[in-house]
Amino acid sequence: MFLLVLDEFYLPVIVTLLAILLLLCIQGGLGRRELPPGPRVWIPIIGNAMELAEEDIRKPLRRLRKQYGNVYRLYLGTRLSVVICGYNAFKEAFIKRGDEFSHRPSMFVTDMISQNKGIVSSTGDLWKEHRKFALITLRNFGMGKSALEERIHKEVSLLMSSIDEQNQQPFDPSAIVHTSTFNVIAALAFGGHFNYDDSRFLKMLAAMNENMRNLGSSSAVNFFPFLRHLPGDLFKMKRTLHNVDFVEEYINEVIDKHMEEYDENKVEDFVSAYIKEMKVQKEHNRATTFTREQLCKIVGDFFVAGTETTAVTILWSMLYLTCKPNVQDQMFSEIRNSVGFDRLPSVQDKRDLVYTEAFIMEILRHAQVGFLSLPHSVPYDVIFKGYTIPKDTIILPDLDSVLSDPDVWGDPEVFRPERFISKEGALLNPEEFISFFAGRRNCLGESLARMELLLFVSGLVQRFQLLPPEGMTMCVEEYDGQFGLNHKPKPFKIRAVPRSIS
Numbered sequence: 001m002f003l004l005v006l007d008e009f010y011l012p013v014i015v016t017l018l019a020i021l022l023l024l025c026i027q028g029g030l031g032r033r034e035l036p037p038g039p040r041v042w043i044p045i046i047g048n049a050m051e052l053a054e055e056d057i058r059k060p061l062r063r064l065r066k067q068y069g070n071v072y073r074l075y076l077g078t079r080l081s082v083v084i085c086g087y088n089a090f091k092e093a094f095i096k097r098g099d100e101f102s103h104r105p106s107m108f109v110t111d112m113i114s115q116n117k118g119i120v121s122s123t124g125d126l127w128k129e130h131r132k133f134a135l136i137t138l139r140n141f142g143m144g145k146s147a148l149e150e151r152i153h154k155e156v157s158l159l160m161s162s163i164d165e166q167n168q169q170p171f172d173p174s175a176i177v178h179t180s181t182f183n184v185i186a187a188l189a190f191g192g193h194f195n196y197d198d199s200r201f202l203k204m205l206a207a208m209n210e211n212m213r214n215l216g217s218s219s220a221v222n223f224f225p226f227l228r229h230l231p232g233d234l235f236k237m238k239r240t241l242h243n244v245d246f247v248e249e250y251i252n253e254v255i256d257k258h259m260e261e262y263d264e265n266k267v268e269d270f271v272s273a274y275i276k277e278m279k280v281q282k283e284h285n286r287a288t289t290f291t292r293e294q295l296c297k298i299v300g301d302f303f304v305a306g307t308e309t310t311a312v313t314i315l316w317s318m319l320y321l322t323c324k325p326n327v328q329d330q331m332f333s334e335i336r337n338s339v340g341f342d343r344l345p346s347v348q349d350k351r352d353l354v355y356t357e358a359f360i361m362e363i364l365r366h367a368q369v370g371f372l373s374l375p376h377s378v379p380y381d382v383i384f385k386g387y388t389i390p391k392d393t394i395i396l397p398d399l400d401s402v403l404s405d406p407d408v409w410g411d412p413e414v415f416r417p418e419r420f421i422s423k424e425g426a427l428l429n430p431e432e433f434i435s436f437f438a439g440r441r442n443c444l445g446e447s448l449a450r451m452e453l454l455l456f457v458s459g460l461v462q463r464f465q466l467l468p469p470e471g472m473t474m475c476v477e478e479y480d481g482q483f484g485l486n487h488k489p490k491p492f493k494i495r496a497v498p499r500s501i502s
């Protein structure tokens, strides 16, 4: 009788319960054992947010690496994330297995902003096609070559005039440096140029800067989905989308004008080259991913990825040069000896400006404009270093773990441009120098950025001696500490005294 009841009633219940238990074990227990190690989650809705709650997020990340190794797991809210540290793991994931590790994860706010279009946030064939097109087109317009030099020189001269107007009084260089790098991108993207006091331009710059600043709070909505249902705009998500619309409205006007005035014999900027490609694809009746919407997002990507990063690197350079007069003197004597004063330093001088180039690389390594790269993902479950990384996990490449690894650099905390110069005096380019990332998703604008950095930094040092405000001494550490998407210096003021050529 008992067995009969067990058979007819309890057995299915027991089997169902066992199945649920097994499922829970696989999802929560056994499955997790295959995931990389990581700190325990006490409150699932928060994940490991408390472990990361420090202004300089590199500090907790360094501690976690020490505790869990080069591949560890974190929960950002409810989202599983895997941090990849150290050059070996970096190389294996993003270079050797770049096809798998070059995807982007889907994230609520980022998806709303980008709609998975453009280059930075797109993935798969759309990304491959457009990345290739953008690289070839920018190269044709002289990215990294001397054809673009004239445009950059124009911006260097404008920056210098603006610094001259400060009459050797202390000034904050941030706004004018941002204007300069934005103008280089505007020239390349649509042949544009903005005056330093153009009100629409200033509003666009302010909108982009505000979005960079708000990224921390608005991206919280990516990880804590319940926040998106709160009334008001506490996490600045609506504000962020409003700013994106404002900038895209301008880009769309530029595209309209280019379309109206299109002349196939006068393709001199990225927007015209893209319109040409759209026409070619249409003529051949191809099912195409080249659309006007995609063009708007790519120009937006160039604005965001190409303005702030380069501007902040120039600002760090100005701060380090002011704080380290010996370094500034050494760079000045190199420029004086190999370029002189009759003309601006040029790309052709690159092989003679070894110390200047090494200085720029050391700024990128030591100041770490980008200490954590953009989130990557995998398109399907992968096994990496013996661990399972499930599809759509957020993968965070920890650039700081490579750029400040004592096993690679010996004394990473010391600012020493000489580490990039061989005994024979040649510029070294170690593979661990990954400030521009490496592999399939490496920085699309690296050649342009390196060209801008060389021309702006060497031009400034040739023309001015950068000094602290009178009666003050300055040190880099005092101004360290603004962490958002980029790592930038706190606002600072310096004096620029024209050099006497004699």
Ligand code: HEM
Binding pocket: 119, 120, 121, 131, 301, 302, 305, 306, 307, 309, 310, 313, 369, 370, 373, 374, 375, 397, 435, 436, 437, 440, 441, 442, 443, 444, 445, 446, 448, 449
């Ligand atoms: C000092 C200046 C710069 C630094 C340090 C820098 C750094 C980086 C890094 C680390 C990435 C890789 C992100 C990832 O993990 O996916 C990246 C991607 C990118 N960068 Fe730059 N960048 C700089 C300047 C520029 C400039 C001037 C442009 C202008 C065109 C640019 C355009 C891009 C684009 C479009 C991507 C996305 C590439 C892709 O997803 O395929 N960057 N950059």
